[in-house]
Amino acid sequence: MKNLSWINKTAFFFNIVLTILTFVAYLLPFLAPKMFPFLSVLTLVLPLMLILNIVFACYWLLQLKRQAFLSVIVLLVGITFFNKFYKFSGKDLIVEDNDFTVMSYNVRLFNVFEWMSKQSIPEDIVDFVASQDPDVLCIQEYTTSVKVNLSAYKYKYILMQGDNVRTGQAIFSKFPIIEKGEIDFPDSDNNVIFADIKMRRDTIRVYSIHLQSTKISPDIHEKIDEAKSKKIFRRMSEAFAEQQVQSELIKEHTTDCSYPKIICGDMNNSAFSYVYRNIKGNMKDAFEEAGEGFGKTYDYEFYPARIDYILVDKDFEVKNFKSFDNIVNSDHFPITTRLLLKPEE
Structure with missing residues (x-):
């Protein structure tokens, strides 16, 4: 010195x-x-x-x-x-007959409150989903207040709540849904839904999760003074404490499931958090397995926030992962993965 x-x-x-x-x-x-x-x-x-x-x-x-x-x-x-x-390289994609694809997408109520000036967002989201044609589609912040045509999916589970603007989650599948349910979070508008899907000879369980929001605006141009900074940190601290309870409920529920599991959705927290680690457990993060770049899933300017995930049991081979950070129809970006359920040994 x-x-x-x-x-x-x-x-x-x-x-x-x-x-x-x-x-x-x-x-x-x-x-x-x-x-x-x-x-x-x-x-x-x-x-x-x-x-x-x-x-x-x-x-x-x-x-x-x-x-x-x-x-x-x-x-x-x-x-x-x-x-x-950050992942420096992904995987070389080899498509097989038994592969299937999963998409997770927080659609922010299809822009029903016109946060974005573009008027065609519901149609644009539907067109994007059609272009990717996932076999299983998990949507967070879904609403029936906007009419969208997802008729390509014969099977679906939609859970709504609220009076004026109906909000909730949805799971769409090209394969039969044989059982469904939810995990209710105490004192929260957020929740988890799940669907048991009969996929060829096997049954898998797919969870769509949406954890407590930190309610922090991505607008970096907003003026932040000392009082606002304290308010932001208090909100985030309270949200993380709530997320802990929610993650423990998810962990307990998934532990009791004997089917191969996939967990999709918006954790509203980073991959370095207790909440992520608790939910992930021994599962594989599709981004870590086959992603590339930052895997950005939330529209913070100049910061590659990854708060949406697809986690899969070790029964699955992750063959591909992609975050579509060029598709700006929500404050979140859609993510997809291609999976293969490995045969039992």
Whole structure:
């Protein structure tokens, strides 16, 4: 430190602070949000912290300074987190007869409240779904207040609630749905629905989940003062605590299911969170298995937020995954995966 200029001393101070925060963020997936609700917010910005650690490592290495070891060690310790954040290459797709495709899409009520100026959004969403033609389609923030034509799907399960604007979730399938149900969340408008689908000789269970929202606007141009910042952090802390309860209900329900399972939907939280880790358990994240790039699923400008997921049991081979971050018909982007249910050994 003695041989550092005042600029480098300042940089190293912030480097140390960043290191401490990064290590705290590494621990948070293992700690229930109810214990440290305020700190849980760090899981949302862990990708940014990883990038900043890379910047610091490069900054010191270019000067041949030993301070580079600090960020290098942080990055080595957290190397397993990178796969959740960015994938350098996907898989070569080989299509087989028994493959099937799954799409998850939070459609934001088909723009019924005209958050977006484009008037053709319901039709555009239907056209996009038709272009991808998934075998199973899970929709969050579905509404029957807007008429949409998804007649390509013979089987469906739609669960609505509310009086004026009916909102809820839907699962559409080209294969027969033989059983269906929901997981009701206490004191929340969010929920989970599931459908047992007879797929050729096998039965699988598909969950569509929508966890508590943090109610944070993606508009980065909105002025953020101290009072608003405190309000945002309080909302996020409360939402993460609610999500913990919701994730535990999902975990309990899925544990009792003997069918191969697929969990689709909007967690409203990052892949570095306790909530994600609790729901995922031993399942595979389709993005980690076969995705590419950031896998961005939420329309934050300049930040690749991934809060929508398709998780599958180990019975499935993940052959392909895609996030359509160029399809802007909602505040979320649709995601799809191609799966193969492996034969029992």
